[in-house]
Amino acid sequence: MNIITHIMILFGIMGLIAYIGYAVHKEEKMFEKVILIISAMTGFLIYFGARALGLSIPAMMMASVSVTNPIKMAVFSILIPWSVGIAVAWYFSWCLSKHIDIAFRVVILISAFIVTLFGDVYAASYTVEAGGGSIDTSLLPNLTFTVGMGLYIILNYKTR
Structure with missing residues:
Protein backbone atom coordinates (compact mmCIF):
# COMPACT_ATOMS: atom_id res chain seq x y z
CA MET A 1 0.00 0.00 0.00
CA ASN A 2 2.90 2.34 0.77
CA ILE A 3 4.25 1.95 -2.78
CA ILE A 4 0.84 2.77 -4.26
CA THR A 5 0.65 5.87 -2.03
CA HIS A 6 4.03 7.08 -3.30
CA ILE A 7 3.07 6.42 -6.91
CA MET A 8 -0.22 8.32 -6.50
CA ILE A 9 1.52 11.30 -4.88
CA LEU A 10 4.16 11.43 -7.62
CA PHE A 11 1.49 11.16 -10.33
CA GLY A 12 -0.45 13.93 -8.61
CA ILE A 13 2.59 16.21 -8.59
CA MET A 14 3.36 15.38 -12.23
CA GLY A 15 -0.33 15.91 -13.08
CA LEU A 16 -0.27 19.41 -11.61
CA ILE A 17 2.90 20.22 -13.55
CA ALA A 18 1.31 18.85 -16.74
CA TYR A 19 -1.86 20.90 -16.06
CA ILE A 20 0.17 24.09 -15.68
CA GLY A 21 2.09 23.34 -18.89
CA TYR A 22 -1.07 22.45 -20.79
CA ALA A 23 -2.90 25.55 -19.57
CA VAL A 24 -0.07 27.79 -20.73
CA HIS A 25 0.39 25.92 -24.02
CA LYS A 26 -3.30 25.99 -25.00
CA GLU A 27 -3.56 29.76 -24.52
CA GLU A 28 -3.79 31.35 -27.96
CA LYS A 29 -3.02 34.98 -27.12
CA MET A 30 0.73 35.47 -26.78
CA PHE A 31 0.48 38.23 -24.17
CA GLU A 32 -1.86 36.17 -21.99
CA LYS A 33 0.46 33.18 -22.40
CA VAL A 34 3.32 35.30 -21.05
CA ILE A 35 1.16 36.38 -18.10
CA LEU A 36 0.32 32.73 -17.35
CA ILE A 37 4.03 31.84 -17.41
CA ILE A 38 4.68 34.75 -15.05
CA SER A 39 1.85 33.46 -12.81
CA ALA A 40 3.44 30.00 -12.67
CA MET A 41 6.90 31.38 -11.96
CA THR A 42 5.48 33.70 -9.28
CA GLY A 43 3.87 30.72 -7.52
CA PHE A 44 7.26 28.96 -7.41
CA LEU A 45 9.05 32.15 -6.32
CA ILE A 46 6.58 32.89 -3.51
CA TYR A 47 7.25 29.47 -2.07
CA PHE A 48 11.03 29.74 -2.37
CA GLY A 49 10.94 33.29 -1.00
CA ALA A 50 9.12 32.04 2.08
CA ARG A 51 11.75 29.33 2.47
CA ALA A 52 14.51 31.94 2.16
CA LEU A 53 12.87 33.88 5.00
CA GLY A 54 12.93 30.77 7.16
CA LEU A 55 9.27 29.80 6.81
CA SER A 56 9.21 26.07 6.17
CA ILE A 57 5.79 24.52 5.67
CA CYS A 95 -12.23 33.07 -8.78
CA LEU A 96 -13.53 31.00 -11.67
CA SER A 97 -17.03 32.44 -11.19
CA LYS A 98 -15.55 35.92 -11.66
CA HIS A 99 -13.50 37.39 -14.50
CA ILE A 100 -12.02 34.46 -16.43
CA ASP A 101 -8.57 35.87 -17.27
CA ILE A 102 -7.66 36.89 -13.74
CA ALA A 103 -9.24 33.76 -12.27
CA PHE A 104 -7.20 31.53 -14.55
CA ARG A 105 -4.01 33.43 -13.68
CA VAL A 106 -4.73 32.94 -9.96
CA VAL A 107 -5.41 29.22 -10.51
CA ILE A 108 -2.04 28.86 -12.28
CA LEU A 109 -0.27 30.84 -9.54
CA ILE A 110 -1.75 28.77 -6.71
CA SER A 111 -1.25 25.51 -8.64
CA ALA A 112 2.45 26.28 -9.05
CA PHE A 113 2.70 27.12 -5.34
CA ILE A 114 0.92 23.89 -4.38
CA VAL A 115 3.02 21.66 -6.65
CA THR A 116 6.18 23.17 -5.15
CA LEU A 117 4.81 22.71 -1.62
CA PHE A 118 3.76 19.11 -2.29
CA GLY A 119 7.16 18.26 -3.75
CA ASP A 120 8.92 19.82 -0.78
CA VAL A 121 6.66 18.09 1.77
CA TYR A 122 7.03 14.78 -0.07
CA ALA A 123 10.83 15.10 0.03
CA ALA A 124 10.73 16.15 3.70
CA SER A 125 8.59 13.12 4.59
CA TYR A 126 11.63 10.91 4.07
CA THR A 127 13.40 12.56 7.01
CA VAL A 128 10.65 11.66 9.46
CA GLU A 129 11.27 8.55 11.53
CA ALA A 130 8.09 6.52 11.41
CA GLY A 131 7.24 3.33 13.18
CA GLY A 132 7.14 0.06 11.26
CA GLY A 133 9.17 1.37 8.32
CA SER A 134 6.19 3.34 7.07
CA ILE A 135 6.02 7.05 6.29
CA ASP A 136 2.25 7.14 5.92
CA THR A 137 1.69 9.45 8.92
CA SER A 138 4.19 11.96 7.57
CA LEU A 139 2.02 12.30 4.48
CA LEU A 140 -1.15 12.89 6.52
CA PRO A 141 -1.17 16.71 6.09
CA ASN A 142 -0.87 16.36 2.29
CA LEU A 143 -3.60 13.74 2.32
CA THR A 144 -6.07 15.77 4.36
CA PHE A 145 -5.36 18.94 2.35
CA THR A 146 -6.03 17.07 -0.90
CA VAL A 147 -9.14 15.36 0.45
CA GLY A 148 -10.55 18.67 1.72
CA MET A 149 -9.90 20.39 -1.60
CA GLY A 150 -11.18 17.46 -3.64
CA LEU A 151 -14.39 17.01 -1.66
CA TYR A 152 -15.21 20.71 -1.83
CA ILE A 153 -14.72 20.80 -5.60
CA ILE A 154 -16.61 17.54 -6.18
CA LEU A 155 -19.57 18.54 -4.01
CA ASN A 156 -19.81 22.27 -4.77
CA TYR A 157 -18.29 23.35 -8.07
CA LYS A 158 -20.79 23.72 -10.92
CA THR A 159 -19.54 23.86 -14.49
CA ARG A 160 -21.03 26.40 -16.82
Whole structure:
Protein backbone atom coordinates (compact mmCIF):
# COMPACT_ATOMS: atom_id res chain seq x y z
CA MET A 1 0.00 0.00 0.00
CA ASN A 2 2.90 2.34 0.77
CA ILE A 3 4.25 1.95 -2.78
CA ILE A 4 0.84 2.77 -4.26
CA THR A 5 0.65 5.87 -2.03
CA HIS A 6 4.03 7.08 -3.30
CA ILE A 7 3.07 6.42 -6.91
CA MET A 8 -0.22 8.32 -6.50
CA ILE A 9 1.52 11.30 -4.88
CA LEU A 10 4.16 11.43 -7.62
CA PHE A 11 1.49 11.16 -10.33
CA GLY A 12 -0.45 13.93 -8.61
CA ILE A 13 2.59 16.21 -8.59
CA MET A 14 3.36 15.38 -12.23
CA GLY A 15 -0.33 15.91 -13.08
CA LEU A 16 -0.27 19.41 -11.61
CA ILE A 17 2.90 20.22 -13.55
CA ALA A 18 1.31 18.85 -16.74
CA TYR A 19 -1.86 20.90 -16.06
CA ILE A 20 0.17 24.09 -15.68
CA GLY A 21 2.09 23.34 -18.89
CA TYR A 22 -1.07 22.45 -20.79
CA ALA A 23 -2.90 25.55 -19.57
CA VAL A 24 -0.07 27.79 -20.73
CA HIS A 25 0.39 25.92 -24.02
CA LYS A 26 -3.30 25.99 -25.00
CA GLU A 27 -3.56 29.76 -24.52
CA GLU A 28 -3.79 31.35 -27.96
CA LYS A 29 -3.02 34.98 -27.12
CA MET A 30 0.73 35.47 -26.78
CA PHE A 31 0.48 38.23 -24.17
CA GLU A 32 -1.86 36.17 -21.99
CA LYS A 33 0.46 33.18 -22.40
CA VAL A 34 3.32 35.30 -21.05
CA ILE A 35 1.16 36.38 -18.10
CA LEU A 36 0.32 32.73 -17.35
CA ILE A 37 4.03 31.84 -17.41
CA ILE A 38 4.68 34.75 -15.05
CA SER A 39 1.85 33.46 -12.81
CA ALA A 40 3.44 30.00 -12.67
CA MET A 41 6.90 31.38 -11.96
CA THR A 42 5.48 33.70 -9.28
CA GLY A 43 3.87 30.72 -7.52
CA PHE A 44 7.26 28.96 -7.41
CA LEU A 45 9.05 32.15 -6.32
CA ILE A 46 6.58 32.89 -3.51
CA TYR A 47 7.25 29.47 -2.07
CA PHE A 48 11.03 29.74 -2.37
CA GLY A 49 10.94 33.29 -1.00
CA ALA A 50 9.12 32.04 2.08
CA ARG A 51 11.75 29.33 2.47
CA ALA A 52 14.51 31.94 2.16
CA LEU A 53 12.87 33.88 5.00
CA GLY A 54 12.93 30.77 7.16
CA LEU A 55 9.27 29.80 6.81
CA SER A 56 9.21 26.07 6.17
CA ILE A 57 5.79 24.52 5.67
CA PRO A 58 7.29 21.00 5.49
CA ALA A 59 9.09 21.54 8.81
CA MET A 60 5.81 22.66 10.39
CA MET A 61 3.99 19.66 8.90
CA MET A 62 6.66 17.18 9.97
CA ALA A 63 6.57 18.66 13.49
CA SER A 64 2.79 18.21 13.51
CA VAL A 65 2.97 14.49 12.66
CA SER A 66 5.70 13.88 15.23
CA VAL A 67 3.45 15.14 18.06
CA THR A 68 2.44 12.32 20.37
CA ASN A 69 -0.69 14.00 21.74
CA PRO A 70 -3.57 12.69 19.58
CA ILE A 71 -5.62 15.88 19.96
CA LYS A 72 -2.76 18.10 18.80
CA MET A 73 -2.01 15.69 15.96
CA ALA A 74 -5.66 15.73 14.87
CA VAL A 75 -5.70 19.53 14.86
CA PHE A 76 -2.34 20.16 13.18
CA SER A 77 -2.18 17.13 10.86
CA ILE A 78 -5.82 16.71 9.92
CA LEU A 79 -8.12 19.66 10.70
CA ILE A 80 -5.86 22.55 9.67
CA PRO A 81 -4.65 21.04 6.35
CA TRP A 82 -8.20 19.87 5.58
CA SER A 83 -9.58 23.36 6.29
CA VAL A 84 -6.89 24.98 4.16
CA GLY A 85 -7.74 22.56 1.33
CA ILE A 86 -11.40 23.57 1.54
CA ALA A 87 -10.44 27.27 1.61
CA VAL A 88 -8.21 26.88 -1.48
CA ALA A 89 -10.97 25.00 -3.35
CA TRP A 90 -13.51 27.66 -2.37
CA TYR A 91 -11.16 30.38 -3.59
CA PHE A 92 -10.60 28.54 -6.90
CA SER A 93 -14.36 28.20 -7.37
CA TRP A 94 -14.97 31.83 -6.43
CA CYS A 95 -12.23 33.07 -8.78
CA LEU A 96 -13.53 31.00 -11.67
CA SER A 97 -17.03 32.44 -11.19
CA LYS A 98 -15.55 35.92 -11.66
CA HIS A 99 -13.50 37.39 -14.50
CA ILE A 100 -12.02 34.46 -16.43
CA ASP A 101 -8.57 35.87 -17.27
CA ILE A 102 -7.66 36.89 -13.74
CA ALA A 103 -9.24 33.76 -12.27
CA PHE A 104 -7.20 31.53 -14.55
CA ARG A 105 -4.01 33.43 -13.68
CA VAL A 106 -4.73 32.94 -9.96
CA VAL A 107 -5.41 29.22 -10.51
CA ILE A 108 -2.04 28.86 -12.28
CA LEU A 109 -0.27 30.84 -9.54
CA ILE A 110 -1.75 28.77 -6.71
CA SER A 111 -1.25 25.51 -8.64
CA ALA A 112 2.45 26.28 -9.05
CA PHE A 113 2.70 27.12 -5.34
CA ILE A 114 0.92 23.89 -4.38
CA VAL A 115 3.02 21.66 -6.65
CA THR A 116 6.18 23.17 -5.15
CA LEU A 117 4.81 22.71 -1.62
CA PHE A 118 3.76 19.11 -2.29
CA GLY A 119 7.16 18.26 -3.75
CA ASP A 120 8.92 19.82 -0.78
CA VAL A 121 6.66 18.09 1.77
CA TYR A 122 7.03 14.78 -0.07
CA ALA A 123 10.83 15.10 0.03
CA ALA A 124 10.73 16.15 3.70
CA SER A 125 8.59 13.12 4.59
CA TYR A 126 11.63 10.91 4.07
CA THR A 127 13.40 12.56 7.01
CA VAL A 128 10.65 11.66 9.46
CA GLU A 129 11.27 8.55 11.53
CA ALA A 130 8.09 6.52 11.41
CA GLY A 131 7.24 3.33 13.18
CA GLY A 132 7.14 0.06 11.26
CA GLY A 133 9.17 1.37 8.32
CA SER A 134 6.19 3.34 7.07
CA ILE A 135 6.02 7.05 6.29
CA ASP A 136 2.25 7.14 5.92
CA THR A 137 1.69 9.45 8.92
CA SER A 138 4.19 11.96 7.57
CA LEU A 139 2.02 12.30 4.48
CA LEU A 140 -1.15 12.89 6.52
CA PRO A 141 -1.17 16.71 6.09
CA ASN A 142 -0.87 16.36 2.29
CA LEU A 143 -3.60 13.74 2.32
CA THR A 144 -6.07 15.77 4.36
CA PHE A 145 -5.36 18.94 2.35
CA THR A 146 -6.03 17.07 -0.90
CA VAL A 147 -9.14 15.36 0.45
CA GLY A 148 -10.55 18.67 1.72
CA MET A 149 -9.90 20.39 -1.60
CA GLY A 150 -11.18 17.46 -3.64
CA LEU A 151 -14.39 17.01 -1.66
CA TYR A 152 -15.21 20.71 -1.83
CA ILE A 153 -14.72 20.80 -5.60
CA ILE A 154 -16.61 17.54 -6.18
CA LEU A 155 -19.57 18.54 -4.01
CA ASN A 156 -19.81 22.27 -4.77
CA TYR A 157 -18.29 23.35 -8.07
CA LYS A 158 -20.79 23.72 -10.92
CA THR A 159 -19.54 23.86 -14.49
CA ARG A 160 -21.03 26.40 -16.82
